[in-house]
Amino acid sequence: MSDLLERLRERGWRLTAQRRVVAEVLDGDHVHYTADEVHARATDRLPEIARATVYNTLSELVAIGEVLEVSTDGRAKRYDPNARHTHQHLVCSRCGTIRDVHPTGDPLKALPEAERYGFTIADATVTYRGTCPNCAS
Amino acid sequence: MSDLLERLRERGWRLTAQRRVVAEVLDGDHVHYTADEVHARATDRLPEIARATVYNTLSELVAIGEVLEVSTDGRAKRYDPNARHTHQHLVCSRCGTIRDVHPTGDPLKALPEAERYGFTIADATVTYRGTCPNCAS
DNA sequence: ATCCTACCTTGGACATTGTCTAAGTCAAGA
DNA sequence: TCTTGACTTAGACAATGTCCAAGGTAGGAT
Structure with a gap:
């Protein structure tokens, strides 16, 4: 920044x-x-x-x-503010904590042409949800 | 339903x-x-x-x-209401229209252990964004 | 250095979305 | 049919976000 x-x-x-x-x-x-x-x-x-x-x-x-x-x-x-490097988010369902994460592969490739309904797709965002170590208790 | x-x-x-x-x-x-x-x-x-x-x-x-x-x-x-079959969403950035879509593969597998920060991950949601045929004009 | 002016900031009203509560109502078992 | 605890209601309230008119100011122009 x-x-x-x-x-x-x-x-x-x-x-x-x-x-x-x-x-x-x-x-x-x-x-x-x-x-x-x-x-x-x-x-x-x-x-x-x-x-x-x-x-x-x-x-x-x-x-x-x-x-x-x-x-x-x-x-x-x-x-x-971390907009310069693409990343996804991992969210704790309990406390709301967010971490930036970097999955492998490109989710855009996972959507077949037949599932695009004529859309021009710009991007894909992935949100992982779970329980963080703190909240696992 | x-x-x-x-x-x-x-x-x-x-x-x-x-x-x-x-x-x-x-x-x-x-x-x-x-x-x-x-x-x-x-x-x-x-x-x-x-x-x-x-x-x-x-x-x-x-x-x-x-x-x-x-x-x-x-x-x-x-x-x-379509909660019985897992699916993801494709959203038009212009008009907000939403379609249910079915990408291939499992996004959970795309997140390496080193990127999980000790979380127990329950699920992953993917949102594709783009422009629908109507809004492409 | 100072002036101008278009752009920025301010404070508060307003809009949207969602939550809570106390009092009344009712579904379903006895 | 009675009873009772769960459900519904209306409206106040809360959280988040947007808009506007009036005043302030950054930065180019002089």
């Missing part, structure tokens, strides 16, 4: 304190915060940042492909 | 008009209604049915495995 701000500037985006802070919050591996978690962490650094600004910035980052939107449970969407 | 009501009775569930109507609405193939769509259709047959009852009944059907909960887009969850 470190050069994200430069990439934004190249796109002609105005570089504001708010956008900078949101990008900093999303920096790291295995980060999967909800919008409100991002807002809470951003507020630590920039107390007056508005919730709407966090939502706006996250949507923009998703639109340009810098961040992935992940909805594993039908609750709040989560934001994953 | 036709024998769903019998299976419910076997489980000692009270058979009410409301539950009957919800089960009827969910009867069919390629059905993926949201809770509010189920409610709207149920209201056609039983005008005074409450929203909360639809939510309750859907949750019960999911809990006993008769119906699958599908969240493809982070918006409203959808309910899929």
Whole structure:
């Protein structure tokens, strides 16, 4: 994420304190915060940042492909900065913990032509669900 | 779904008009209604049915495995009565249409032991995204 | 350096989806 | 037919996300 701000500037985006802070919050591996978690962490650094600004910035980052939107449970969407290397997710059904994982093979190849119904398929996402070591008790 | 009501009775569930109507609405193939769509259709047959009852009944059907909960887009969850034959979903990014599809192979096998982080994995869901023939224009 | 202006941010109202509760109703066994 | 505990109801509430008008500001233009 470190050069994200430069990439934004190249796109002609105005570089504001708010956008900078949101990008900093999303920096790291295995980060999967909800919008409100991002807002809470951003507020630590920039107390007056508005919730709407966090939502706006996250949507923009998703639109340009810098961040992935992940909805594993039908609750709040989560934001994953690891958009540069394709990966899938492993979710604990009990506590909701998410890990990035890398299955072998390409799920797109597993869908026969007869099962595509004329769609132009862009991608496939795989979500593994189970119980994490902590919750196995 | 036709024998769903019998299976419910076997489980000692009270058979009410409301539950009957919800089960009827969910009867069919390629059905993926949201809770509010189920409610709207149920209201056609039983005008005074409450929203909360639809939510309750859907949750019960999911809990006993008769119906699958599908969240493809982070918006409203959808309910899929085709729970007896495992399948995956193909979603149009434009209009949201959902088709049931049957990929070959088992995605569980594609996740190496080293990528399981000690989780006990129960299942894997695959969501294919693309553009449907209608939206391709 | 300062000015301009289009773009960004803010706060709060509003929308959507889902959950909870207290009171009334009813299915099904006795 | 009676009884009773499970079910349903209406509506308040909660969680998440979107929209808007008014004010602020980044960064190019002068």
